[in-house]
Every structure is written in structure tokens, then in C-alpha cells.
Amino acid sequence: MADGSLARLLVRTAITAAAGVMGAGFLGWRAGLLVAALTALAYVITAVAAPLLGPAWARGRVLRGLRRRGYRLVAAPSGRVLAAGPTGVYLLDARHRRNAVARGDGSWTIGGRPAERVVERHAAAAARAAREVGAEEAVPVLLVSGRLPEPVMRAGGAVLARPKAALRFILDRPGIQDGAERAAAVAAEARRLWSPDPGEPDPREEGDASD
Numbered sequence: 001m002a003d004g005s006l007a008r009l010l011v012r013t014a015i016t017a018a019a020g021v022m023g024a025g026f027l028g029w030r031a032g033l034l035v036a037a038l039t040a041l042a043y044v045i046t047a048v049a050a051p052l053l054g055p056a057w058a059r060g061r062v063l064r065g066l067r068r069r070g071y072r073l074v075a076a077p078s079g080r081v082l083a084a085g086p087t088g089v090y091l092l093d094a095r096h097r098r099n100a101v102a103r104g105d106g107s108w109t110i111g112g113r114p115a116e117r118v119v120e121r122h123a124a125a126a127a128r129a130a131r132e133v134g135a136e137e138a139v140p141v142l143l144v145s146g147r148l149p150e151p152v153m154r155a156g157g158a159v160l161a162r163p164k165a166a167l168r169f170i171l172d173r174p175g176i177q178d179g180a181e182r183a184a185a186v187a188a189e190a191r192r193l194w195s196p197d198p199g200e201p202d203p204r205e206e207g208d209a210s211d
Contacts, residue, residue, distance in 0.1 A: 016040045062094060062143065065167045070180065072187035074194065076129060080122075082138065082190050084183035087173040089135040091126040096143035096163055110144060110160075118142070119156040126158070133189045135182075141166055 016039045024032025063073055063081065071085030081092045093099065099111050099118070108115035119142070126140035140158040143166050151165040161169055176182070 062092070062163050062167045066170065069171060070183075071170075072183050074187050074190040076190070076194055078125065080125065080129075082129060082133070082187070083170070084135070084186040084190075085170075086175045086179040086183070087170060088176055088179070089130065089133075089138045089183070089186055090141050090170055091122070091129050091138045092141050092143065092166075093122055094143045094163075096145045099142055099144040101144045101146035101148060101160070110142070116156065119158045119160075123157045129190075132193055133186045135186045141170070 016036050019035045019039045021032060022035070024035075063083075066083050066085065067073055069085065071083045074082045074084075076082045076091060079093070079095060081094055083090045083092055101115075102109050102112075110118040119140075122142055123140045126138040130136070130138035142158055142160045143163050144160055145162065148160065148162065152159060152161040152169045154160075159166070159169060
């Protein structure tokens with residue numbers, strides 16, 4: 001078990017035990033057992049339900065993580081998100097449940113479509129976005145679900161990764177000179193050009209979650 005997962009398990013166990021002790025102290029041992037059981041059940045339900053919450057769930061974790069570290073997020077056309085920050089500019093296709101990776105008959109697919117076609121379209125969209133907002137480059141990043149041979153893969157100029165790995169990839173890249181100033185200028189131009197889709201949540205308001 002990863003250190004982070006073990007730590008979460010220990011914390012949740014301690015909280016469950018503390019809730020049970022408090023319940024027993026105030027209402028009796030039966031009530032204490034009930035409180036502890038309900039607390040543990042809540043954690044189980046959360047763990048089971050989280051993967052079923054869809055793209056917005058992992059999307060929120062990635063975007064919240066970027067925003068906390070100084071990245072400016074702007075809703076881009078076709079459900080994508082432009083992220084501009086200390087390490088550069090990225091065009092994210094964050095709908096990872098839609099982008100399920102699979103291999104069959106000797107070829108890869110993403111979301112049931114030929115992987116080459118999906119990658120090519122996203123890379124072209126990133127190049128177009130970079131030109132529109134005045135950035136030297138917008139790295140195309142595809143958040144995917146399913147198994148990958150490596151945590152982060154490059155294909156056709158695009159980066160493919162599961163949400164956690166994609167977040168680490170962006171944050172661990174070397175910073176660029178005047179990154180904050182450039183990010184602000186790029187984000188301002190992007191907001192001027194692209195009005196958020198009313199049916200798409202504003203990425204700046206996304207909540208946090210874990211993958």
C-alpha cells in the first residue's frame with residue numbers, strides 16, 4: 001500500500017474510533033458502536049462511489065491542484081481547459097472517463113476511437129490555441145482512464161496520462177522565466193477570446209477529489 005493510502009487509512013481508523021468513543025461516552029456503548037459503524041460506512045460509500053462520479057470528479061482534482069499552485073485556468077472550446085502557469089501553457093482534455101485507453105487487434109484506441117486520430121486532433125487544437133492566445137506553445141495533455149504501459153506517455157506530440165500522473169507531470173516540469181507574468185497574459189487573452197460554455201462548469205470553480 002502506498003504511503004499516502006496507508007496514512008489516509010490510519011487517519012480514518014482513528015476518526016472512526018474517536019467517534020465511537022465519544023458516542024459511547026455521551027449515549028452509551030450501543031450508541032458508540034452505532035456511531036463508529038456509521039462513520040466507517042460513510043468512508044466505504046465514499047470510496048466505492050468516487051470512481052462512479054464521472055469526469056468532473058477527477059477533472060476537479062487535477063484543476064484544483066493546478067490552481068492551488070498558481071496556474072490560471074480558462075475554459076477552452078470543445079470542453080477543453082487551458083492551464084497557464086509557472087511551467088508553461090497546457091491544453092487539457094480532462095474528460096478522462098470518455099478517454100478510455102484500450103488495446104486490441106494490434107492497435108490502440110482512446111474512447112473507442114483510433115488513438116492516432118484522437119491524439120492528432122488534440123495536438124492540432126493545442127497548436128491552434130497557442131496561436132490564438134499568443135503563447136509560444138500549449139502542451140496537449142490527454143487525461144485518460146485505463147491501463148498505460150507507463151504512467152506518462154508521449155504520442156504524436158501529446159501527453160497521455162491518468163489524472164494523478166498528469167498533474168505530477170505538469171507540476172514537476174522546470175519553471176520558465178517570467179512564468180507567472182506570461183501565464184497572466186495568456187489567461188487574460190484566452191478569457192477575452194473564449195466565453196465559457198454555459199453547460200460546462202467553470203474550471204476555476206471545480207472542487208477537489210482524489211483519483
